[in-house]
Amino acid sequence: MKKLLEISLGIVTSVGGFLEVGSMTTAAQAGATFGFTLIWAILLGTICIIFLVEMAGRFAAVSGHTIADGIRERFGFNTFLWSLLATLLVNFMVMSAEIGGVAIAAELATGIGFQWWALPVSFLAWLFLWKGTFGLIEKGVAILGLVTLCFVVAAVMLKPEWRQVAAGAIPSLPEHDAASYWFIAVSILGASISPYLFMFYSSGAVEDQWDKTYLGTNRAIAGLGMSFGGTISVGVLIVAALVLGAHGISQVDDYHQLPLLLLPTFGFWGFVLFVASLAIACFGAALEIGLQQAYLVAQGFGWTWGEDRKPREDPGFCSVYTVSLLLAAMPIALGLDPLKLTIFSMAVTAASLPLTVVPFLFLLNDERYVGEHRNGVISNGAVIFIIALGFVLAMVTIPLQTFGGS
């Protein structure tokens, strides 16, 4: 019974990590411009992240070490330093985009311009990290995050042609705007396969003191939780395809178009639900990325870390998230368009994948860490596939950004 509760909580939690400004925006863009045809990208991204999250959790549960620990210990400082700097930079952009997402939600709710909200949002996030425990952040965000299920409800109530939806699950070539099609596909993959997600998950497993008895729980949470998150993304895509298309919006280039998504289904409450979903999903992600920045640095240099400690017990760790949150608020406070930043940072995330995924191939096959719980043929195959995908994404991102970016 306790395990069951743990699994359901874990599933809900992983949705909190999965659905954030990137997956919502890219799914909405895909739906508006290309109907159901990009559903396959969400499915592919979800399958990839299931494998990576399962491995990150297994690595942490068996070895008591996180993926960041592993990269430093197994590949040495010089290699670690480059992947650290790249990940910190990508995380910084994504975190800024998340703060932007909350700021946009606040603007929609109050009419006060988004740039004024960046610092207050960032301060509130800092307060949560400063005073909160890991459990509070993990579970609080998770339970509030259930509000995003309204997209799935809306998708079903809009009665889409399910045969067309199913057809979208199979990759197809675009009929128009090929560069834009592939750019959105890349962004969707970047939004789904986020390094911060699996890195955070492995730190979370250590914070929650997982051991080998959690391997089954881990598998269930990774599989079901990520599928659940993917389903909500598909919901956003379906709603965007049906609603935005019907209103003659074929391209999402402004956040103010998005509250429209839920109006036909829920009326005024649709507006409220959209604002709440955006705010909660992005705020949760900002908290997780803030923590992840601190985990990454503390683990890489071997400092004491843990969100359940008081700040005075791990001053180095706390300083990292404090500085990160402050810096990440800056671009938004200076008026950078959160939508542009989101799309750009998702593409950069996709391009950075090889750096963080290649280590999986070594770490998950290293008996000193994972013993008999090494990767099997299927998991290794999946890692190799994701690495190959990551390299392709890294190669095509920049040209696509130039020709297909909005």
Next chain:
Amino acid sequence: MDLLRDLLDKQVVDRNQVKIGKVDGLVVELRRDLPPRIVAIELGSITLARRLGARPGRWMVWLVVRLGGKRHAKPHRIAWKKVRDVGVDIKVDVDVHRTTIFDWQDWLRDRVIGRIPGA
């Protein structure tokens, strides 16, 4: 034991299970007519910077002396005889608070973090 594989960059844990850093460097003594012998492990930013090259190493020494004074001009060393266990973690028989390794964290706590309400 393969020093680079089993020792370098591993997590160091002190007597009280406090994570005090990673094995950032190794100190080996070369002896005439005898095999080399490992005498200490090194921790800290100076050692790390030296791994990137001689010049970053000098810059880091300059920076650390500017910030922390002369007594931080050399990397932190833990004698090999203090090492108790070499596994996934390296356990050492040292109390980190009796060393200068955490001086900067203490400074941060006393001067910055500790002054913010709720710390």
